[in-house]
Amino acid sequence: MPYEDTVAALEAAKAVLEANGTAEFFDLFVNEIRDKSYTASHGGSPGPKTTFRQSRSTRFRLTFKLRSHVVKRVAASDGCWPLITNDKDLSPKEILAAYRYQPHLERRHHCLKGAQSVAPVRLHSPARIEALLCCHFVALLVHALVERQIRTAMADRRAKTIALYPEERDCAAPSAARIFEVFAGLARHRLYEGGRLVEIFEPRLDARQRTVLGLLGISVSAYEASR
Numbered sequence: 001m002p003y004e005d006t007v008a009a010l011e012a013a014k015a016v017l018e019a020n021g022t023a024e025f026f027d028l029f030v031n032e033i034r035d036k037s038y039t040a041s042h043g044g045s046p047g048p049k050t051t052f053r054q055s056r057s058t059r060f061r062l063t064f065k066l067r068s069h070v071v072k073r074v075a076a077s078d079g080c081w082p083l084i085t086n087d088k089d090l091s092p093k094e095i096l097a098a099y100r101y102q103p104h105l106e107r108r109h110h111c112l113k114g115a116q117s118v119a120p121v122r123l124h125s126p127a128r129i130e131a132l133l134c135c136h137f138v139a140l141l142v143h144a145l146v147e148r149q150i151r152t153a154m155a156d157r158r159a160k161t162i163a164l165y166p167e168e169r170d171c172a173a174p175s176a177a178r179i180f181e182v183f184a185g186l187a188r189h190r191l192y193e194g195g196r197l198v199e200i201f202e203p204r205l206d207a208r209q210r211t212v213l214g215l216l217g218i219s220v221s222a223y224e225a226s227r
Helices: 006-019 068-077 091-113 126-156 177-184 207-218
Strands: 024-041 052-066 162-165 169-171 189-195 196-201
Touching: 006 024, 006 052, 068 091, 126 177, 126 207, 162 177, 162 207, 177 207
Parallel strands: none
Antiparallel strands: 024 052, 162 169, 189 196
């Protein structure tokens, strides 16, 4: 696009750098260049008596200089980030140790987009937003408690793995989503005839499901009626 003067051209170049977050790395310079061109006063091939009309145009040339000291400073801090805390009693080493544990807490959030399938919703009432977030929090808490219970029970029984994966492959750290999936196919059926209950077909637990219930401390009677 045409620019009226060097100031406008320089501002346009700076805007491009700022949009890409690189303005601090360059010094920019804009020079004004005046070009001359000549056009014959008549059509056809020019001859000895042809006169020419001179026209002038202005263009801008952008040059730059790399700020090497800024690049060097930024390169030295590449990969570093500050740790901020309101705990004034922790030493720098203890702060780093506490931060390194944080990813284990944040890893729980993968359940939101995974098992809980959280998706954008449109709620106009703050009360409904709070209620929905509360439900998701409770679900996250249940996931965490289920995993803690079964992994603690496995450690107490010195069971390194449990066959939870497809094809009964071993799993060393059972997830709540996988545990729930193991019980997903269970169902209780009721047979009615003329509005009268004829028979109840109780679900039948396999050995793997019974093992998981035992580790979770849940009675088999929660799924199967006494026989």
